[in-house]
Amino acid sequence: MPNKVKGLLERLQDDETVIVAEGYIFHFERRGYLKAGPFVPEVILEHPELVRNAYQEFVHAGSDVVLAFTYYVHREKMRLIGRENDILKMNKDALRMAREVADETGTLMAGNICNTNLYTPENTKEKNSNIKDMFKEQIEWAVDGGADYMVAETFLHYGEAVIALEAMNECAKDLPKVIAFSPVASVKDESGRYCTTDNVPYGEACTKLRDAGADVVGLNCGRGPATMIPILEQIREIYQGPMCALPLPYRTTEKEPSFMQLSDPQNGERLFPLDLEVASCSRKDIAQFGEKCKELNIKYVGLCCGNLACQTRTLAETFGRTVPASRYRADMSLHCIFGTDDKVDKDHREQVHSVIVNDK
Incomplete structure (x- = not known):
């Protein structure tokens, strides 16, 4: 059964900030339990105790949400590694552990779907129908697993986000819905507004999704705080509803705005995906990001790929929280x-x- 704790929408309606720790893919790659490239979380089946521990670690650091580790546990990713037969168990186990940890810690549990890597604007109706079916089965598993709300994230295309929202409206109509775009590319329209990869300005995309039933919309992944903030500012000029911001904790720059573009200052080689530590944000960078979110009235905040527990703690403390991990604040x-x-x-x-x- 879902938690009896205060729900996501109630918190936002009461002007509370919701801290959300993400980034499990990179967390386990760094620890040696996940292969870079396919980035499929086989660790769920092979070392479930570590997944449970990661859930607990991020709650200890201040996350208000246990995000079920079902990112990239969809049919296309499972096909790539030849484990299609494990898709149900992998989703169910990740959801079950997330629900258990949320209940133990009094936090919310969120179901999670993401980009399928199959969408293009030129897709046939049949291909888009297959994408929707992929979303729907994961959403149904999340609902069955007792999710308090749904997260659909890292969409490059507005069109795929629309399909995801349609699937959530059909299969999880009673749950709050969060949708986030990943602004990896630097697509702009003639007026200089940042756009999705299929050329929809982010402010307009967020407004349309909100009108179509999304409860929280915004950005996650792709960029660090420095290069995500200008896009968040543009969105705020148009969209005044509940907004999410979950950047990568990397020092992206105007010249190299996404983590896939970052280069090593010593040799010029690409840092993605194995050498990104060279460009890690400091804890002061994370605190400054939190302060900017306050200015923009962004109430759903967190960190994505590369997130460390100490960074989540810093973000929570920036919003005036004292969390369990605050006991170990530096002295x-x-x-x-x-x-x-x-x-x-x-x-x-x-x-x-x-x-x-x-x-x-």
């Missing part, structure tokens, strides 16, 4: 070199400080 007053507390040995501190920090 440099007790550091052996930089400490200022009287309990730190003064002679050792000063001698080492002069040698290491001042290099004398």
